[in-house]
Amino acid sequence: MGLTVQQLKAKTAEWLLLKVKYPLEYRLSRQRLPELSHQKKIILTLLPGHDNLGDHAIAYASYCFLKKHFPAYNIIEVDMKEIYRLARPLKRSRHPEDIVCMIGGGNMGDLYRYEEWTRQFIIKTFKSYPMIQLPATVHFTETKRGKREERRAIHTYSQHPRLLLMARDQTTYEWMKQHFPDQDVWKQPDMVLSLDESSKDETRKGxxxxxxxxxxxxxxxxxxxxxxxxxxxxxxxxxxxxxxxxxxxxxxxxxxxxxxxxxxxxxxxxxxxxxxxxxxxxxxxxxxxxxxxxxxxxxxxxxxxxxxxxxxxxxxxxxxxxxxxxxxxxxxxxxxxxxxxx
CATH class of the missing domain: 3.40.50.2000 (Glycogen Phosphorylase B;)
Incomplete structure (x- = not known):
């Protein structure tokens, strides 16, 4: 089983060798990037721009989790397409304690190649940053293309020296442990499960x-x-x-x-x-x-x-x-x- 929210917070902080001190919050704009070089940031990226609310819920839950448990960091949200345009400006505005987090979900594999290729672009581009792949599911098909894409992904992930991989299911966890024995791999639930949207006031029908x-x-x-x-x-x-x-x-x-x-x-x-x-x-x-x-x-x-x-x-x-x-x-x-x- 995965860690509790409090255990996850503590273990992540320990992994990054960081301490939280004071609350700050900023939204990303190109004009503000130079001033952000003086402030430590969590760059939360791989955010979706499509119509699947499951992926948007993952992005929202990830933002809420990081904002709550790492208040000393500016949470900078970067959409999947924006990262290609903003990667260099973000690197030029780097603070020594900056971290890159990629939201999780079910797009790790060859079914959603644009998302997977973007993930690999991020891993290559921010190779010198501590990086966290938040809880994800991997699925490479048993096809010639799937096997080719899997080899490409394994090579790219393994080249990052400080990549923390989180799996949200046992099959993905075993795949990550098999292919990345020298990297940190955790098994954690989907980030959306960190939310509580329950209510006792609703009348239920049908x-x-x-x-x-x-x-x-x-x-x-x-x-x-x-x-x-x-x-x-x-x-x-x-x-x-x-x-x-x-x-x-x-x-x-x-x-x-x-x-x-x-x-x-x-x-x-x-x-x-x-x-x-x-x-x-x-x-x-x-x-x-x-x-x-x-x-x-x-x-x-x-x-x-x-x-x-x-x-x-x-x-x-x-x-x-x-x-x-x-x-x-x-x-x-x-x-x-x-x-x-x-």
Whole structure:
């Protein structure tokens, strides 16, 4: 198991040989970079610019964690595309105690090559900085391209002399330990699990479905449609939500979008999802959740961090009957009654 938040804070500080002294906060602007050379900074980068709220939640949680536990540092957020433009100005404005942190997530591998190549650009460009890869999942496909990309990644990571790697699942942890025996590797939960967005004031009704429709989906399109139809025939109030909202989100709009989604979750009696952050959002909002496996190890191993919560149920081999029974049991266990038709 991973460390507690307080243990993680202490161990990270020890790893960096740093001490916190006074609070400061700045937002990044190109004009301010020269003055930042006099102040120590945590450059939080690899931030997303797309529509996946799971990744934006990771970025937000990472920022909150660092701001809270390392108040002596300016937290400088740099989007994934901005890092190419701002890498040199940031290096010219370096303070001796600067640190680079890359947000975690599920884009370590060959499925999302732009994100992986950007990670490697950061590792190469800031090779002389202490660097932390926050909790991530790795997945390189068993293809010729996947093997090539894996070799490239291993070579790049191994060239950094002060890179701390954090894995958010056992498979990734074992991969990191195997390929980087001389580097520090920790196993830690997804950063979003450091948040608490629960509320006792919400009135909960109905079922929400939050299912993948992309390359990471375990269910086929036909299976998703059948499951949706089955749930709609069983319960009076059924809604559909997604963590990919179809419009660009950045660090200035992410909290508004996240709060809107979390509020919707807190109004549901039960959520059915095969998304890792669908599951994690339910955990931090205390929403009963039926978790379906994804195509890889990410969801099933990620469930390890929330398995102790009585309102979370994992289905390793989901089918209509199993989902219906799991939803019914969660409603009954939590003392909430679903509005079943007929």
């Amino acid at each position: 079922v929400l479905l939050c299912l993948r429709e992309d390359q990471e989906a375990y269910l086929t399109k036909e299976e998703r449609q059948q499951l949706q139809q089955h749930i709609q025939e069983t319960y009076d109030q059924v809604g559909l939500i997604t963590t990919t909202i179809g419009k660009r989100v950045d660090r200035t709009t992410r909290l508004e979008e996240l709060t809107s989604l979390w509020t919707e979750l807190k109004q549901a009696q039960v959520v059915v999802t095969d998304r890792l952050h669908g599951m994690i959002f339910c955990a931090i909002t205390h929403t009963p959740c039926v978790v379906l496996r994804s195509f890889d190890h990410k969801v099933m191993e990620g469930f390890e961090w929330v398995a102790h919560l009585p309102f979370m149920t994992l289905l390793k081999e989901p089918n209509e009957a199993a989902v219906k029974e799991a939803v019914h049991q969660l409603m009954k266990t939590s003392g909430q009654k679903g509005e079943e038709a007929g």
